[in-house]
Amino acid sequence: MHPEMERAKARYQAQETPEELSLAVRAAIREGDRLRKRRRTVRRSLATALASCACFVLLVNGSPSFAQAVYDVPVLGGLARIFTVTEYAVNDREHIIDVRLPALENTGHTELEQKVNQEISTRIQSVIDAAETRAREAREAYVATGGDPETYMPVIIDVDYEVKCQNDQYLSFVVTETEVRASAYTEFYTYNIDLETGKEITLRDLLGPNWMETVNAQVAEQIAQRAQDPENTYWTTEQGGFQGIREDQPFYLNGEGLPVVVFEKYELGPGSMGSQEFVIQTEQ
Amino acid sequence: MRQNAPDNRQLLVEHIVNGQTEFYRLAMSYVKNRDAALDVVQEAIVKALSKVDTVREPAYLKTWFYRILINEAMNHFRRNRNLVSLEEVMADRAEEGRDPGERLDLYDAIERLSLPEQTVIKLRYFEDLKLEEIAQATGTNLNTVKSRLYKAIRRLKDMTGEEIDYAP
Structure with a gap:
């Protein structure tokens, strides 16, 4: 190789690497694995749900008494309660959009269903519109400043949902919007519905x-516990870490029906910590 | 494809762990800030792993990951273009005042190329990628890579007086 290029390469390789690089890499691998599993589980459970629905229709048509019986089985009855209302993907030069929007039905509370469904669709639509505008502006700016339009990397927008708890009494699900640009940023909206009231x-x-x-004490205790692991770095209260939960702190219900409060990325620690979740024990 | 999925994940993790220093340096060479470079590397890893099941051919994992990493670095660079620290501005001013006859160090000259040109030079000479691999890593075709590399070398010669071999 050219001797000057050798020198330039040596200078490039002499850039110092920070000590925490391998920790940061490991944390990112864990987070990536987690997201990957989530994607796969959601896909799989959706496939199962569809398969069950197919059987359901078949049997209901075949036997009226079976139909009567099936409505008494809570799990099968539950299948009808949340479903994907919109699913679409856009893939063009400005953005790659992947959307799966949930909606409610058969909760027995029509007004509530309408309110929640309306809210989900307006909220997500405005988020997507804003993201599309940003994507277009970013591309225009890129081209205007001499970038080759062919090399522009599109913005990736991903809307998805996850059912966290579904039983006779409660229905809890989280809708997430992830926009990947400078760094991936996820916004999430939680919905927790009492099916009885x-x-x-x-x-x-x-x-x-x-x-x-109750929540503050349990979260503080769990932070102290997790901080024992040297891979976890939480900011102290003085550094702007945990200040007590907000009036509108998002939460969802887990499979056992226990509330799980969620703190966004950067709220309690550096970005490498990702978002943080804490299960809160109720007294019963 | 299902069968390959766990292998691809494993291969990608090994590739990331073994190459972490190189990936950090590449990110750093674009964003010029330690924390930002760490962020770029992390975001690239998270994105790559969560989407690893979409890669069919294990042979493409290497260039695929470069592509994500460069993409993240570019996006970061673009987003923060308007936020320049005072120090950088002062350094740039000093740079402008230099004697036009004076030759630039090759490394400094590379930093003055356009981003796509920088990318081709860095991948070719610092990361030792083949031209075909650069095409995959940047999502362009081979001819674009060739002409970009050629132009970059000419500009480097203007700035430094050094004659770099097109394909050493």
Whole structure:
């Protein structure tokens, strides 16, 4: 190789690498694995749900008494309650968009269903519109500043949902919007519905009037516990870390029906920590 | 494809772990900031792993990961273009005031190329990628890579007086 290029390469390779690189890499691998599993599980469970629905229709048509019986089985009855209302993908020069939007049905509370479905679709549509505008502007700016339009990397927008808890009493699901540009950023919206009353559940409903104290104590304890692992770095309260939960802190219900409060990326620690979730024990 | 999935994941993780220093340096050479470079590397890893099941051919994993990494670095660079620290501005001013007859060091000259040209030079000479691999890693065709490399070498010669071999 050309001797000057050798020198340039040596200078390039002499760039110092920070000590925490391998920790950061490992954390990112864990996060990537987690997202990958989630994608696969959601796909698989959706396939199962579709397969069950197919049988369902077949048997219902075949036997009226079976149809009667099946409505008494909570799990099968539950299948009808949340479904994908919109699914589409756009793939062009400006953006790659992948959307799977949920909607509710058969909750027994029509008004609530309409309200929630309306809210999900307006909220997500405005998020997608804004993301599309940003994508277009970014591309125009790229081309205007001399970038070759052929090499522009499209913005990736991914909307998906995950059902967290579904039983006779509760229905809890999280809708996420991920936009990958400078760095991946995920916004999420949680929905928790009490199927008996037809209302959205609050942490106060689950934990009583002292819910804030209860949650704060348990989160602080779990942070202290997780901080024992040297791979976890939480900011201290003075550094802007955990300050107590907000009135509108997002949460969802896990499979056992326990509330899980969620803190966004950067809220409690550096970006490498990702978003943080804490299961809160209720008194019962 | 299902059968290959776990192998691809394993191959990708090995590739990332073994190459982490190189990936960090490449990111750093674009974003020029330690924390930003760490962020770029992390985001690239998260994105690559979560989408690894979409890669059919294990042979493409290497260039595929470069593509994601460069993409992340470019996006970061673009997004923060308007946020330049005072130090950088002062350094640039000093740079402008230099004697036009004076020759630039080759490394400094590379930094003055356009981003796509920089990418071709860095991948070719610093990361030792083949031209076909560069085409895959940048999502362009081979002819674009060739002409870009040729132009970059000419510009480097203007700035440094050094004659770099087209394909050493």
